[in-house]
Amino acid sequence: MKKLLAFALTLALLLPGCAHVPRGEASQGGEQSSASQSQTTDPQPEPEPEPEPEPVVSRLMVAGDVMSHMPITKDAYVAETGEYDYSHMFQFAAQQLEEADYAVANLETTLAGGPNYSGFPAFNSPDALAYAAKEAGFDLLSTANNHSRDKGIDGINRTLDVLDEVGLAHVGSQRSQEELDKNHGIHVADVGGISVAFLSYTYGLNGYRLDSDKMYAVNLFNLDYYTTLANPDYDRLKADLEYARSLDTDLIAVMIHWGVEYQNSPNSHQTELAKFLVEQGADLVLGGHPHVLQPYETISVTGWDGQAREGFVCYSLGNFISNQYDPSPATMTTAILDLELTKAPDGTTTVTKVGYVPYYMIHRDSAPVGEKRFLLNIHQAMEEYEAGTSTLVNKSAYGKLQEALDHAHKILGAEGDLAA
Template sequence: MKGSHMKKKLLFSALILVLLCVIFIFLGLRQNAAPAGSTASQDNKEPITATLAVCGDIMSHSPQTNDAYDAATDTYSYLPCFQSVSSWIEAADYAVANFETTLNGPPYSGYPQFCAPDALAYDLKTIGFDLVTTANNHSMDKGFQGLARTLDVLDQAGLQHVGTYRTQEAFTQNNGVIVADVGGISVAFLGYTYGTNGIAVPQDKDFSLNRFNTDYTGACATLDQEKLQQELAYAESLGTDLIAVMVHWGIEYQTTQNAYQEQVADFLISHGADLILGSHSHVPQPLETRTVTLDDGSTRSGLVCYSLGNFVSNQSPATVNVNYTDTTAILNLELTKDPATGETTVSHINYVPLLVLNRGANVQDRYIILDVNAAIAEYKAGNTTTVSDAVYQKLEYALEGCHTILGEKYDTAGSPPAGSAA
């Protein structure tokens, strides 16, 4: 019996050894197979490419608000004015703009202190926008209450926002930084305004609005270097692929940037910004790549879009006597990440020239944003349903303005977005 028991123990031990050998061999084979997500497979991955769409100022002057109203249903809709360009927004992996109004509930108002219907936020989400900056010179038009309710509505509509905050805790939680997934590429967004049209932010609500000037109710000419440096450092600590700063700056109705914008841009780039997306001028301003020399002698570069003008507004040469106030563009930035090096770059730039067409007070759907190249092609093909001779002249002028200000080489020349029926 004792010998039999010993044989059983030896046999059991042998089986255990065989089983362990099988397990080790299996694990070794799995390791050599280099499953997805392993270092070996990452070396063979293709670059990640995504599109960030950038748009200009979204406004709702009183004529726009009135046009959006449907008396039969007692509701508002801005969707008709976006119908010709929504495919470009939808085609992007991520789309951003400057939201230059408040959502403080009725009564609604236009210039100089804006308040639009909540429908504007929901309609922007419907056509594909993902994030808006709420830091601009109209942020305080309806006081802190208006600022806070605007954020409530944007949240309800599903639109991310950056630049304004309801509580100190909301700001402190991420130091004013929103991290977005742009088609597999991580981008940290920050938002700032030069000022508030002289409306002071309440002392006990200082956290509520990001300003890049310390003298934001006065000359607006003293850069808050400490704040910017601290918040950009925090953004860098997050390890995102890119850092984008949405900034409200410059001089209204000027089609070129000024020296202070360049100074601010250089400071932002030197402290980590890769993309600077500007607004406020209500007319387009140039695109450029700026390179700055750091204290250690090395250099950093960043892409600067000084302004894209009004994405939608009631402004035009006829209403404000300023050229190009109805001329704008959708800027498409192709971002590419190299998985081998981890480096992310702006690999391609193009824009879609647009005209905000005001068709007159007695026309249904008074405001329509037209894809300039597509509308010109339609006119030349003999379709004058929307594009009359007079509208064609406006389209040609808008196209000339975009080419002169933004650069003709970046024009998409009317190529529709992939998968679009436009």
């Protein structure tokens, strides 16, 4: 009887749990229960860690003076078409330039229009020179040098018009005061993800004077640019570099036409001016005009803000395309400078590697037109001669290449030769 009573009591307690509940409500309750269990029992996934920011690394390549003496212009002439084509002269340099994120050089001639082309002392070259430079891989040409005014203001203006048409950026000369005022004559470029403000100046204009209302035409760093060439316009340089700093680019590069022709060492004017430029914010000082190689170095200064800073200075890369000939190899020996630029995650941007590839401008006077002048990669040309595969280098030329290589190593240092 006690067992029966206990069973009845248990059954009475269980029956309310068996009451009918509509399907929807039962399902909803079940989901809530399941979700509740999941929330209390399933482990939460760990958040993915933020990836470490990577530095930005790019390559800026720099070449020397692009000139078209009349033997160069004549070798570019294509009789069949009556046009000009310089591409064969650039072809070996183009193989290196295609690896650059950005490439610059100095255009030391005017593009004032034909048919009366001329070389030294008043340069005027076919437009094809600019097209060949673009096809070879150059992105920007400096137009501030002692030959900028060789064909007057009209020559300056047309040169810039042609470069615009070709798609080459330019810095150093302007067609109007408005162009100069727009950005203090500064060109800002994207160098593989690193912003660089380019400025350009020349010491003078081979004795020519600019009219007082045309001083905007060429950027000059000397006050006495047509006489003694000894008094830098520090106020202008300071103001321009202050403006460049305000653009907040990663780096500032100054391309400058200076020094003494045919001297393989910088003079005191160059070293003092380089120091001033770096003090005022220049990170790169890229020189030309001597027509021969001069060394490069990193200098340390106290900057405009009282802080220690460094700047890379290349005093001269000599001629690039030219017909200057000397019994020594100096005027025909050149290099393409290869600068690795690195922008750290905190925004600090520095030159992290410096090197160069040496070149030689070979003269083959007995060859047919179109095959007389080539800018040769010295190592490549010597290797092809040694392998018996060269069509451009004979025994005599091979000796000149070796002499040129020794000269480049003496001036720039063998340790920086990237092709050695």
